Amino acid sequence: MAVSGNPSRRRGSDLVDAIYAAALAEVAELGLGRLTMDGIAKRAETARTSLYRRWPSPSELLLDALSAAHPMEEPTPGADDLRGDLVASLRLMVDWAISPAGRAVQAIMGDPRRDPVLVQGLYERVFAENGGTFTRTVLLHYARAGEFDEALVTPVVADIGEALVIKHLIDAGIPDDDALGRIVEQAILPAIGIRP
Amino acid sequence: MAVSGNPSRRRGSDLVDAIYAAALAEVAELGLGRLTMDGIAKRAETARTSLYRRWPSPSELLLDALSAAHPMEEPTPGADDLRGDLVASLRLMVDWAISPAGRAVQAIMGDPRRDPVLVQGLYERVFAENGGTFTRTVLLHYARAGEFDEALVTPVVADIGEALVIKHLIDAGIPDDDALGRIVEQAILPAIGIRP
DNA sequence: TCCTTAAGCTACAGTGATGTAGCTTATTAA
DNA sequence: TTAATAAGCTACATCACTGTAGCTTAAGGA
Structure with a gap:
């Protein structure tokens, strides 16, 4: 029986973006060896089950998060410097x-x-x-x-x-x-x- | 009640050296985030209690292991090359x-x-x-x-x-x-x- | 408005690591 | 030979993470 819970509920890309940000932050702070579904879920303030519905493992999730992140900028050489x-x-x-x-x-x-x-x-x-x-x-x-x-x-x-x-x-x-x-x-x- | 067990039992520096080697191997293979007392003990084929008697944490153990490891060699510049x-x-x-x-x-x-x-x-x-x-x-x-x-x-x-x-x-x-x-x-x- | 979808929540059994305690036993020195 | 020491072994309660199931409920579209 679910009791209280957040009255506003994120869906779709809103939620996914929050999960991606959480995954990147987790791995950046803790390292790959300490990356867990639980940690990502808690940081993103979502349920662990919501992660398992989309990704089978922290690695797969992380890879998607990286793909979605802003790419490296290309340097654009200027005039003469x-x-x-x-x-x-x-x-x-x-x-x-x-x-x-x-x-x-x-x-x-x-x-x-x-x-x-x-x-x-x-x-x-x-x-x-x-x-x-x-x-x-x-x-x-x-x-x-x-x-x-x-x-x-x-x-x-x-x-x-x-x-x-x-x-x-x-x-x-x-x-x-x-x-x-x-x-x-x-x-x-x-x-x-x-x-x- | 202890039952069988190894008839020959390592002590002192024999044992410590084996533990050091195990610790270095563990961290090299698994990374610091996955370094555990349990893993080191298993790899060194000793009891976890033997580790806790000497070190309070994997980090302290690892630091001692590194101190005991062979130091970096110094380069010795030769004649004229x-x-x-x-x-x-x-x-x-x-x-x-x-x-x-x-x-x-x-x-x-x-x-x-x-x-x-x-x-x-x-x-x-x-x-x-x-x-x-x-x-x-x-x-x-x-x-x-x-x-x-x-x-x-x-x-x-x-x-x-x-x-x-x-x-x-x-x-x-x-x-x-x-x-x-x-x-x-x-x-x-x-x-x-x-x-x- | 109603209905489908997707998310939240709780619970659970399983696993592996923690740190400690208490005992047994091999090794070494006296 | 004996005694002290150090190591092995088992057990335990605790904690965190896993992967799954089954339910409730908010959001958004038809």
Whole structure:
């Protein structure tokens, strides 16, 4: 016998969005290993049965939540400011990394179990084709504009900025623009033959 | 009433070492979020009560296990081979990263909860003073030998190699010597003004 | 307005981890 | 040989999460 209960009741996408937000928050705070149907339901203030009616497991739910999250923004190289555009593209990356979706992705990628279904889903549904290529887009744009040899944009060079941002996030927290500027000047630009 | 049981019974450091190994294996396989006294006890084939007699929680146990693990090796720059020594120092880092202790550390650092006690313990008891400075040691050695300006070895530059290795481990697995060589040539050496 | 749908609520049995207690027994040192 | 110590074993109450069932009820469309 149901007794009191909320007089206003969410349905459809209203409810689903709340559940998605709860799932991302749970995994970002607790990690994949502590993600439970119960925890998601409680945070979303809904009944556990409502979750089981739609998803068989926390992983499946999480994957849908990530697909529905805002995608990564693409960097849009401007007129003639390689250094500035590189910093801006790293700033985009940082913004995404500290968003609920970004933190959820980190929890998934960092989990030792590396659920293959989850990781594959990530690549197919979140990174899409264009994902994770923040500085690469900018570098290729300026190389094609004739600023330097396109052949210098190797996979390693395209990864330098992202790699240093990841390391900064791990052991020093969120980098400010000065920190991003140092990464660009001291690591990325030298790799394409530009010394300050 | 105890019935059969193992006729040979481990004591002292024999037992403790087995427990440490079990703890590192558990956290490496399952992640910090799934680390339990029960799991460690079962893997070490000992009684849960034996764990509670020594440690109050899985975290405390894990920290002791990490302290007891083999420390990171220091790179020892050789005669006159900057490139080779850099690759060797990154190889040291990779070897450590894929060891039980290294994988446990990754699980701890990657955990969204970032248990402050655990992280602080890591810095004090595992990284010590010298930890995490694989390429830095080599770079400073050659800079002081006059190969390039020591001022070029900034925190960012000292991090380039480690950062790219971390990224490689995350999204492409264990790097071989060719991959390490590309990191050295295309990212580290240009940053200190050396072009192949 | 009525009716279908979807959500909420409660309950339940099952499972696995917790932390403790009290006992038995192997190992080691005296 | 004996005694002290440390480890093993079992049991227990408790808690949190699971997955399911069956019911009640709010929302929204016909």
